[in-house]
Amino acid sequence: MPHPDTWLKVTPGGLYCEPGGFYVDPTRAVDRAVITHGHSDHARPGHAHVLATRETLAIMTTRMGEGRAGETQQALGYGESLTINGVRLWLRPAGHVLGSAQVCLEWQGSRAVISGDYKRQADPTAMRFEPERCDVFVTEATFALPVFRHPPPEAELAKLLRSVALFPERTHVVGCYSLGKCQRLIAMLREAGWDRPVHLHGAHVALCRTYEALGVPLGDLRTATVAKKEDLKGAIVLAPPSAVADRWARRLNEPVPAVASGWMRVRQRAKQGGVELPLVISDHADWDELLATAAEVQAPEIWVTHGREDALIHALGLRGIRGRALHLIGFGEEDEAEETVAA
Amino acid sequence: MSLPAFAELLERLVFTPGRNAKLALLQQWFAEQPDPDRGIGLAALTGELVFSVAKPGMIRDLVASRTDPELWRLSYDYVGDLAEAVALIWQSRAGVNAPPPTLAEVVEALETTPKAELPALIAGWLDTLDASARLALIKLVAGGLRVGVSARLARVALAEWSGQPVEDIEEVWHGVAVPYEPLFHWLDGRGPRPDPRDAPIFRPLMLAHPLEDADLAALQPQDWRAEWKWDGIRVQLTAGPGGRRIFSRGGEDISNAFPEILDAMTFHGVLDGELLVIRDGTVAPFADLQQRLNRKAVTARMQRDFPAAVRLYDLLFDGHEDLRTQPFDIRRARLEAWFARTAPPLMDVSALIPFDGIEALSAIRDGARAASIEGLMLKRADAPYVAGRVKGLWWKWKRDPLTVDAVLMYAQRGHGKRSSFYSDYTFGVWREDGQLVPIGKAYSGYTDEELLWLDRWIRNNTINRFGPVREVDRGIVFEVAFDAAQLSTRHKSGVALRFPRIARIRRDKPVEEADRLETVMALVETRAS
Numbered sequence: 001m002p003h004p005d006t007w008l009k010v011t012p013g014g015l016y017c018e019p020g021g022f023y024v025d026p027t028r029a030v031d032r033a034v035i036t037h038g039h040s041d042h043a044r045p046g047h048a049h050v051l052a053t054r055e056t057l058a059i060m061t062t063r064m065g066e067g068r069a070g071e072t073q074q075a076l077g078y079g080e081s082l083t084i085n086g087v088r089l090w091l092r093p094a095g096h097v098l099g100s101a102q103v104c105l106e107w108q109g110s111r112a113v114i115s116g117d118y119k120r121q122a123d124p125t126a127m128r129f130e131p132e133r134c135d136v137f138v139t140e141a142t143f144a145l146p147v148f149r150h151p152p153p154e155a156e157l158a159k160l161l162r163s164v165a166l167f168p169e170r171t172h173v174v175g176c177y178s179l180g181k182c183q184r185l186i187a188m189l190r191e192a193g194w195d196r197p198v199h200l201h202g203a204h205v206a207l208c209r210t211y212e213a214l215g216v217p218l219g220d221l222r223t224a225t226v227a228k229k230e231d232l233k234g235a236i237v238l239a240p241p242s243a244v245a246d247r248w249a250r251r252l253n254e255p256v257p258a259v260a261s262g263w264m265r266v267r268q269r270a271k272q273g274g275v276e277l278p279l280v281i282s283d284h285a286d287w288d289e290l291l292a293t294a295a296e297v298q299a300p301e302i303w304v305t306h307g308r309e310d311a312l313i314h315a316l317g318l319r320g321i322r323g324r325a326l327h328l329i330g331f332g333e334e335d336e337a338e339e340t341v342a343a
Numbered sequence: 344m345s346l347p348a349f350a351e352l353l354e355r356l357v358f359t360p361g362r363n364a365k366l367a368l369l370q371q372w373f374a375e376q377p378d379p380d381r382g383i384g385l386a387a388l389t390g391e392l393v394f395s396v397a398k399p400g401m402i403r404d405l406v407a408s409r410t411d412p413e414l415w416r417l418s419y420d421y422v423g424d425l426a427e428a429v430a431l432i433w434q435s436r437a438g439v440n441a442p443p444p445t446l447a448e449v450v451e452a453l454e455t456t457p458k459a460e461l462p463a464l465i466a467g468w469l470d471t472l473d474a475s476a477r478l479a480l481i482k483l484v485a486g487g488l489r490v491g492v493s494a495r496l497a498r499v500a501l502a503e504w505s506g507q508p509v510e511d512i513e514e515v516w517h518g519v520a521v522p523y524e525p526l527f528h529w530l531d532g533r534g535p536r537p538d539p540r541d542a543p544i545f546r547p548l549m550l551a552h553p554l555e556d557a558d559l560a561a562l563q564p565q566d567w568r569a570e571w572k573w574d575g576i577r578v579q580l581t582a583g584p585g586g587r588r589i590f591s592r593g594g595e596d597i598s599n600a601f602p603e604i605l606d607a608m609t610f611h612g613v614l615d616g617e618l619l620v621i622r623d624g625t626v627a628p629f630a631d632l633q634q635r636l637n638r639k640a641v642t643a644r645m646q647r648d649f650p651a652a653v654r655l656y657d658l659l660f661d662g663h664e665d666l667r668t669q670p671f672d673i674r675r676a677r678l679e680a681w682f683a684r685t686a687p688p689l690m691d692v693s694a695l696i697p698f699d700g701i702e703a704l705s706a707i708r709d710g711a712r713a714a715s716i717e718g719l720m721l722k723r724a725d726a727p728y729v730a731g732r733v734k735g736l737w738w739k740w741k742r743d744p745l746t747v748d749a750v751l752m753y754a755q756r757g758h759g760k761r762s763s764f765y766s767d768y769t770f771g772v773w774r775e776d777g778q779l780v781p782i783g784k785a786y787s788g789y790t791d792e793e794l795l796w797l798d799r800w801i802r803n804n805t806i807n808r809f810g811p812v813r814e815v816d817r818g819i820v821f822e823v824a825f826d827a828a829q830l831s832t833r834h835k836s837g838v839a840l841r842f843p844r845i846a847r848i849r850r851d852k853p854v855e856e857a858d859r860l861e862t863v864m865a866l867v868e869t870r871a872s
Contacts (some may be wrong), residue, residue, distance in 0.1 A: 105825070146410070147418045147431035151473060159351070166371060167364065199348065248762050254362075254760070265474070266422055266432065274762050276358045311417045 004112040004136040005155045005303075007087075008105065010326050014115060015138070015305075017105060020087035022051075023116045024103050027329060031156040033070070036116025037100035038063060038169030038179055041331050045069065051076055053091060055099025055214050059179065062210045067248070078127065093120040093127035096283050097180030098211055104132050108267035113297065114138040119282065120289040121153060124187040125180070125216050129293075138326075142284040143262050146315075150262060150286040163256060163277055164234060165194050171232045171252040172277070175241030178204045180283050183211045185260055186218045189236065200231065201239035201248070203265035229253050245274035264284070294321060306331035312324050344632045347445045347471060348376065349384050350479035356388070356696030360758040365492065371498035373527075379510050382522025383446040384734050387483060392521050394460055395486035396453055402429055402481060404578040405466055407846055409434060422829045426485060430478035435470040443471045447522075453484065495593040501763045510547040510730040513594050518542040522825035545594040546613060546659060546667075547730035548577060551720060551737035556623040558738065562701055568671060569696040569704060572717040572739055572828070573654055574617035574841070576636070580653065582608040583662075589618075600638045607689045612681070615657035615728075617693070619715070626715035626827040630839060646697055655682065659728060668730040674728065708742055712866070714827040714841075718742040720861040747772065748857045750779055751819040754801045755812050757786060764794055765813065766800040768845070769835070770821050774860045781834040782863060787825060788844035797848070820849040820857050828866040838863055 001198055009016045014026040029046030036042055036052075038059035043052075050057065050070030054077070060069035068167060068238055076082065078101065081090035086108075091101035096117045103114040113134040120129050143150075164172055176182045182204045197220040200208060218322035224237045233253050243249060244257040259275045262282030270278040285293065294316060301322045304312055313323030352372050367386075373381055380627035386392035399644040406415060406429045415432065422428035444452075449468070454484070456464050465484060469477050482488045499517060502509035507530060518539025519526045528534030552558075577592040587608045589598045598605050601618070620627040620635070627649075634649045635641065658678040659667055666674050682692050696719070698704040708719050718741035726736040749770035757766035767786040789797065800819065824846040831839035838860075857861055 131447070141750055143416050146414050146434075147422055149431070165356075166367060250763055257762070267427060268423060270358065274756075276360070276364075277355070278358065307586060308417075310423075311414055314413050314417075315411070 001109045002107065004110055007107050008112050008136070009111070010328065014328060015326075017107075019107055019245065020084045020089070020105070022084065023298075025116065027330075029170070031286075034103050036094065036103055036114065037097055039097070039117065042116060043069075048072070049074065051089075053077065053099040056101070057099075058169070058210055058214055059097075059099060059207065062206050063179070076300075086324055092130045092132050095120060095123060095129035095181040097185065098110070098125050098214060098216060100126060102129075102132065104134070106130065110135055112136040112138065113299075115140065115293075117142070118293075119285050120293065121150065121183050122193060123283070125183045125211065126300075130295060132298040134297055134299050136293075136301050136303060137297045138292065138303045139290065139303060139305045139312075140284065140331075141290065141294070141309050142311045143282065143286050143311035144290055144308040146287045148262060148265055148286045149288055150265070150282050151280055153188065153281045154192070155283050156260070157192055160236070160277065160279060161194070162257060163194060163258075167254075167255050168234045170254040170256050171235050171237055172254055173237040173239055173244045173249055173257055175257070175273075176238055176261070176280070177273075177283075178240060179207050181260055181281070183208060183216060183218060185238060186221070187283070188253070189214065190219050192291050194236070195219065197222045197235070198339045199227055199237040201225070201237070201243055203240050203243075204238055212234050218254075241273070247316060261271060290320070291315060294319070344447050346449065346468075346480060347476040348445055349380070349387075349446055350472075352384065352490055353388075353479050353482075353488065354475055356492060358762045360762075361760075362496070366503060367495060367633055369492070369497060372505040373501065373530075375676070375697060378527055380446040381523035381849065382524060382527060384755070385497055385523065386521040387446075388489055388490055389497050392450070392486075393486045393495070394453055394484050396458075397481070397484040399485070400424055401462055401465075402485065405429070405462055405469075406432060408466075421660070426487065427478055427479040430474050430481055433469050433474075439470040441471050443468075444468055445475060449480070449483065461717055461816060462642065471735060482828070484827060493593065494584055495597060498594070501526075501530060502521040509535065511536070513545055513547045515544065516538055516543040516594065517588070517590075517596070524714050528615065539613045541583055543581045543583065543586040545579060545581070545590045548579060548592070548615065549657075549728050549730065549737060550732040551739040552732060553733050554721065554738040554740040559701065559740075562721070564700050566724055568675070568692050568722045569698055569707075570656070570720045570722070571696065571711070572720045572741070573617040573693070573722075574628060574715050574717045575581055575617040575626075575632055575654075578616055578618045580608055580614045580616065581612075581660075583611040587637055591616050597636075600635055600643060602640055602771045603646055604651055604653060604689055607687050608855045610685050610687060611662045612658065613651075613660035614655050614678075614692070615659060616653040616655040618651060618653055621652040622650060628714045628827070629841060630829050630831060652691070655690055656693050657728060670676075670725040670727060671722050672724045703750040708740060711742060714829055716742075724767060744826055744846075745780075745828065746822050746824050747866070748849060748852060749782060749823050750819050750854050750857045751821060752781055752815055753812050753814050754797075761794075766794055768797075768821070769789060770823060772857060772863055775834075775838070775860070779817065780860060781835065782836045782838055782860075783823065783825070783840040783843040785821075785843045785845050788846055788849070793845075793848055795856075817854045820852040820854055821845050822847040822849055822853070836860060836863075838867060 007018050013028050015024045022034055023030050024034045025036055025042040026033050031048045033047040034051045038056050043060050045064040045068040049072050051074045053076040057073045076091055078091050078093055090104040094100040094102045094116050105112050111134040113132050117140050118129050146165050186198050199222045202225050241259050249255050256276050258277035260279040260281040263269045264278035264280045280299050303324045305326050305328045309325040316323040357366050418432050419428045498512050499509055501512050515537045519537050527538040529536050563745040579590040581588050587605055588596055591597050620631040631649050658674055659683055721738040723736050749772050751768055752771045754765040756768040769781050769784045771781040775779050801815050804816040805813045805815050823843050825840040825843040827841040829839050
């Protein structure tokens with residue numbers, strides 16, 4: 001049985017499956033790309049042929065525009081498989097955002113799973129992560145330090161609702177990334193019984209519409225930009241993190257700036273951004289989830305694409321698992337300011 | 344209620360810059376928490392209750408016993424703050440399902456537990472808590488809660504929550520001990536107002552309004568008494584069988600910073616005065632007094648280099664006798680008699696300034712240029728001593744401000760409502776070698792429209808960024824008003840301004856024509872008072 005490093009290569013363009021002739025989440029335009037999910041450091045424009053879930057393809061089209069998200073698009077559902085030049089390929093839910101998938105590859109009896117970004121927490125807008133046994137598991141490491149243990153997201157959302165009750169005149173503006181976190185927050189608000197409108201920054205509108213078109217109901221959404229100040233009293237507004245403490249927020253009524261992100265766990269990070277209400281809600285695996293997942297997939301070897309690989313590789317070593325840092329260029333770099341805050 | 348509720352309050356206070364929002368959070372705490380936890384929490388926030396049972400070494404040992412050293416090293420390195428890193432990395436032992444402790448349980452156990460058993464006690468608590476509550480506990484036992492809640496702010500919150508006047512709360516505040524149960528019972532409407540008896544409590548100070556031209560025209564000279572307005576800090580000295588205290592204007596106990604004054608308070612009474620640094624009878628600039636402020640302990644050297652003294656304004660209590668309802672003239676006579684009789688060291692009596700009419704007084708005011716004098720105080724001869732700022736009884740008549748034309752050099756965003764505006768400005772003047780040197784910072788004096796305009800100008804003319812600070816092109820001249828210029832070794836320019844504010848934006852003035860450093864230096868006054 002060939003070791004995956006003989007057929008899954010780290011190249012300047014990203015991870016390349018040699019016998020299959022395709023890349024996974026390539027960092028530059030290529031002929032054939034398999035895409036795990038729609039975030040801009042994973043899904044880039046200009047590929048000739050793109051394979052992904054139906055949802056990811058729709059999200060890419062919304063973000064990049066018609067024709068820029070692959071000259072040809074091929075949709076593959078979770079659990080469906082196809083064979084490309086002898087490489088079997090199938091997708092498993094990654095739990096990260098709507099449509100996010102782990103890319104599972106098998107060649108000559110040797111199996112590798114590329115997780116993209118993932119989380120294990122429940123998310124009403126994303127299918128729950130399903131572990132797949134493999135010989136090499138390729139993981140992210142965004143929050144790979146033992147100080148990152150995400151609290152239950154419902155408890156964090158309850159903090160927001162308590163603050164709205166305490167300051168009913170003020171507008172609560174929650175900084176969040178436009179793909180995934182924004183829609184997850186809306187869906188969680190609906191689950192918590194918030195049936196009033198949710199107001200959106202203009203940058204968040206298009207993807208919410210895409211989610212709804214893909215069958216994720218989000219309820220009454222309004223555009224904050226055209227709302228009157230009076231209407232925004234006591235309202236919840238979702239906006240890009242960079243907007244919550246800047247000029248855009250001046251239209252709001254005595255705003256309480258909040259940010260929903262795994263980085264909010266660390267006070268210094270939160271204080272730097274002028275955040276008054278940090279909400280630790282993340283779409284990435286925390287430390288415990290990274291280690292639990294490593295155990296469940298039973299891979300003897302784990303490759304770390306991006307993030308804090310030193311702590312994770314050390315901890316995997318203590319558990320008898322071989323860790324390897326891939327040092328992939330380009331992940332977590334594009335949109336650094338926004339992606340980092342919103343992760 | 345338990346520690347997690349306190350942790351949530353703490354977390355919100357730490358992240359909330361706005362005063363009104365802080366008040367709302369505190370009021371919610373008073374309304375929802377039971378005794379004695381609400382009082383213990385209040386005392387912990389205001390620094391009345393301080394533990395330092397856990398040294399950093401103990402916290403470090405605790406975490407070392409539970410964590411892989413390499414993972415701890417990487418984590419601590421990332422987080423930076425010891426208490427926070429421990430709170431975040433702490434992993435509870437499996438199977439712990441004890442409820443989190445209440446504040447009262449924590450306080451009681453810390454006081455009764457032998458030192459050797461403290462690490463196990465604290466570790467046991469940490470196992471029952473989530474990350475926020477662990478941080479609150481560690482900060483509590485290590486004595487490092489810093490949340491920006493002053494005792495004064497807490498008393499305002501108590502007043503707004505209960506509907507009692509803040510002056511009444513201030514009068515009893517220092518007479519009740521942590522956890523303030525008699526105070527809360529009174530504020531809840533379930534008990535009488537606590538009687539402080541002989542305890543050294545704070546009596547709210549009488550304050551003055553700024554004098555406007557219209558008020559000046561209406562003054563009848565014979566009804567008024569004048570004194571210098573000294574540039575120190577207002578204090579209340581209270582001494583008697585129950586103890587001695589020096590209170591600041593806001594009712595903070597600052598006794599520890601001025602032990603020599605405390606030693607001199609061998610009398611029984613309550614006095615109002617100005618704390619100053621006085622050398623050989625000359626009042627030193629405020630910057631000298633600043634060296635003595637905000638210190639928990641003070642060295643003999645500090646006392647020698649910055650000798651403190653109190654200039655007395657008023658006598659509120661002579662022994663048990665409350666003089667506050669008496670008119671100013673009577674109190675003044677009693678003060679002078681008391682001073683002659685008691686002759687306390689390190690104190691003198693603020694002189695009354697004789698004057699014939701308002702015009703003469705105005706001339707006296709204009710003639711005062713000593714940096715230690717802010718202007719004049721006018722007090723109605725028949726006014727009782729009343730708490731707070733009652734209009735028409737006391738006036739402060741500050742001398743006209745000095746001004747200088749300075750160039751905007753750096754800008755920083757403000758806080759709260761101004762967090763999206765570049766509203767804090769550092770400005771400078773020209774040195775002989777053609778360099779601009781910063782002389783001060785101001786964040787008031789402009790209109791809302793001017794702020795909008797400045798904000799836009801700064802964003803369009805940024806030439807450098809240092810974290811939150813933007814350096815801007817030389818293009819804006821401010822007319823800066825200030826009360827005094829003082830020599831300073833802490834500033835590159837060698838000069839510091841007192842109460843600088845933006846008087847005008849001089850859009851007409853080219854930056855080359857802004858003032859020079861020697862012009863500012865010429866305004867420095869060290870003349871004897």
